[in-house]
Amino acid sequence: MTDVNHVRPVPAGTPQGGPSGGDAPKLSELLNRAGRGDEAAFAEFYDATSARAYGLALRVVRNPAHAEEVTQEAYLDAWRSSTRFDAERGSAAGWLLTIVHRKAVDRVRSVEASTTRDETWNRQTAPVDHDQTSEAAHASLDAARVRSAVATLTDVQRQAVELTYFGGYTHTEVATLLDVPLGTAKTRIRDGLIRLRDLMGVGS
């Protein structure tokens, strides 16, 4: 079976590589070594992914201290379950970020009443310093590609995807936020993601 979730080479004219591109096999290998107890391999895995993991957690939970906790929990889970990672089912970065996202969402939902989500969601788009690490700079090549794909979504698709993924809202809450019927929110989220998937060449 081929790597069904491997990200295909990007179209001509856009930068190659990036965390979800050329180094994906390496990340998988690092996780496999971590599963055998190789702490140095896991440190390398951390260095290659931590800006994405922490940045995602920070974007969802907002509070830097909470984001650190979420990120740490996610990495400890990744270490613990590294033996269960299977490169045939997806990329190592995708696997890690799925864990991070789930934990971040659990966190915001459990502290719903606290101040962390008091800001309007428009203010989530804090500028990011991509020069903070080589990884972040590296990732920004992919980030440009992702941003241009996101820019092709309809407004409702984009808002629905961003409110769920970055806002941590349920599709029911998103329907209310966007003032659309529940079925519409569900469909917009899926349509938006499918469009991004196709534009970014994810899949078999």
Place this chain on the structure above:
Amino acid sequence: MSDVHKLTGAYALDALDDLERVRFEQHLAACEDCRGEVAELRETAALLAETTAVAPPASLRDSVLAGITQIRPLAPEIPRTTPATIAAEQRAGRRAWMPFLVAAALALLVGLGATLTQPWRSDDVPRLTAAEQVIGADDAQEVSLDLGEVGRASVIRSKAEDRAVIRTENMVAAPAGKVYELWLMSDDGTFTSAGLMPDEADQTLVLDGPAAAAAAVGITVEPDGGSEQPTTDPIALFDLTEAT
């Protein structure tokens, strides 16, 4: 395309509530198309994180690397070759991992394995607990109540399973010397004790007794040890006749 397939996107973005998620994962276990789509959409969603990368503080690296020295990675899964496994593999191809996802989410729901998120695969198919069977039942109905300062609670009832489950969030402990008691209320207003609730803020508990015919579930505050009949007005009454 039926409606349930359209939840792949919301599921991949963790945008379903607990009940929706459990139900959708039951669907996933039987729908290979949706499993494939969820895997791709998750991978797609992860790419969105490229746009939000921020270097974490150096102290986080130290904490993580110190933390892993205390944790033993889980044992790998050994493929078993029982006839049942082979049959399952043949049915599901190489994607026999989804049943574990159901179990993982259910474990989170009932507070068992809450610290370990397993996004993918296992060939293990743990048996469902009684609570999981009720929550995942096709005819499960849920009524949620916000109890203000007391917390939040939901009752899920399955007539087919003839059981009801209560799930609490941030529930404050009963006053000293008191206990929360659960009741099943029949059509004619008769209360039958359905057991006492342990003092835990977040729990999922199967009510004692048959629940198919219950019109409502109530919670009262009773003296330690409970009462045979309610001695106070319910602090919460979940009307199952209007449940969806």
